[in-house]
Amino acid sequence: MPFTLATWNINSVRLREALVVKLMTEHAPDILCLQECKSPVENIPLDQFRALGYSHMVARGQKGYNGVAILSKLPITDAGDRDYAKLGHARHVAARLENGVVIHNCYVPAGGDIPDRAENVKFGQKLDFLTDMRDAFRADRPERSILVGDLNIAPREDDVWNHKALLKIVSHTPIEVQHLADAQQAGDWVDVTRQDIPQGLLYSWWSYRSPDWDSADKGRRLDHIWATPDISSAAHGSRILRDVRGWDQPSDHAPVFATFDL
Template sequence: MPITIATWNINSVRLRAELVARFLAEESPDVLCLQETKSPVDKIPFEIFAELGYTHAVARGQKGYNGVAVFSRLPIEDAGSIDWCGKGDARHVAARLPGGVLLHNLYIPAGGDEADPAVNPKFAHKLDFLDELARWGEGLRDPAILVGDLNIAPLEDDVWSHKQLLKVVSHTPIEVERLARAQGEGGWTDVTRAHIPAPEKLYSWWSYRARDWEAADRGRRLDHIWSRGDVPAVPGSSRILRDWRGAEKPSDHVPVMASFDI
C-alpha cells in the first residue's frame, strides 16, 4: 500500500495551524510529521487537522520550544519516544504505521552559533546527540523510516556555498562526519538524495534574516527522509516543496515528502 509521508519543521504549530491545514488540504499526504511544534501536547490544535481527515495523532511536547507530532489519515499506534541525552527534551516520537513499519520523527539540536564544543554547550549537546543516534542505530534490526529536522546539511550541494559554510554550524566537517556515522550504523538510506542525486542543489531551509530569501537563495538542506530495511520507496517520489517558504507568515523550513510501498 503506497503511503506518502511529509516532514516539516513548522516553528510553532499553534502559530501556523492555518498554514498546516492549508498544506494538508492542498498536498494531502497520508502522514505529516512536524518538528519544533513549541507546544504542550494538550494545546496542539488536533481538532483543526481532524476536520481534514487526520484523525490519528501521536505527539510529545514542551512549552515554547522543541516538540514533535505525527498526524495521520491512517490508523497509527504510539510507539514511544527516546529521551536523547537524558535532557527531557521533546525531540522524538515514534509511530507504528499500517503494516507494522516504525516511523521515527526526530528533531536534532541546532547547535548554537559557535562550532566548538569546548566553548559552546549547545554544540557539544548536538555532537552527543549524534553519537547516541549512531549507537541506537547499531541495534536496529527491523525496517523503519526516519524523518525530521536533522539540522545538518551533509553534502556540498546541500548548501548554497560549501566553502563559505565549512565553519558554520550545520555544515561543519565534524557534524557531517557524525551524521554520516549515524546513517551508516543504522543502515539508513537518504531517500531524497536517492531520488534527486547531487550535483543538483537542494535546500529545505532559508534564514529569516534574508531580506529576499528567494532572490538570495542562500539555503541549506536540513530536513531529511531516511529509510532502512525492506521499506521500498516509490521511485522518484521525494520532493522538497520550496514554494511554501513564500507563504504568508511561513516557517523558515519547507515540507519534504516521499512515498513508500508498505
C-alpha cells in the same frame, strides 16, 4: 497500499495552524511529521486537522520549544520515544503503522552559533545527541523503518549554497557531517531524498535573516527522509515544496515529501 509522507519543521504549530491546514488541504500527505511544535501535546490544535481526515496523532511536547508530532490519516499506534543524550527535550517520537512500519520523527538540536563544544554547550549537546543516535542504532538495528525530521545538518556539498563558505558554519561543519554519517551508517539508513534526486543543489531551509530569501537563495538541506534498506526501494516521488517557504508568516523550513509503496 502506497502512502505519502511529509516532514516539516513548523516553528510553532499553534502560531502556524493555518499553514498546516493549507498544506493538508492543498497537498494532503497521508502522514505529516512536524518538528518544533512549541506546544504541550494537549494544546496542539487538532480540530481542523481532524476535520481534514488526520484523526490519528502521536506526539511529545513541551511548552514554548522543541516538540514533535506525527499526524496521520492512517491508523498509527504509539511506538515510544527516546531522550537522546538525556537532554530532557521532546525531540523524538515514533509511531507504528498497521503494516508494521515504524516512523521515527526527530528534531536534532540546532547547535548554537559557535562550532566548538568547549565554547558552546549547545554544540556539544548536538554532537552528543547524534552519538547517542548512532549507539542506539548499533545496539538495535532498525528494520522496516522510516526516519524523518529536521536533522539540522546539510551533509553534502550540494546541500548548501556555498560549501567552502559554510565549512565553519554550524550545520555544515565536518565534525557535524561526520557525526550524522556515523548515525546514518549505524542504522544502514538510505537517504531517500537523494536516492530520488541524486544530483544538484537542494535546500529545505532559508534563514529569516535574509531580506529576500528567494532571490538570494542561500539555502541548506536540513530536513531529511531516511529509510531502512528493506523498504528503501519502495520509496519514490521525493520533492521539497519550496513555495511553502514563501507563504504568509512562514516557517523558515519547507516541507519534504516522499511516497512509499508498502
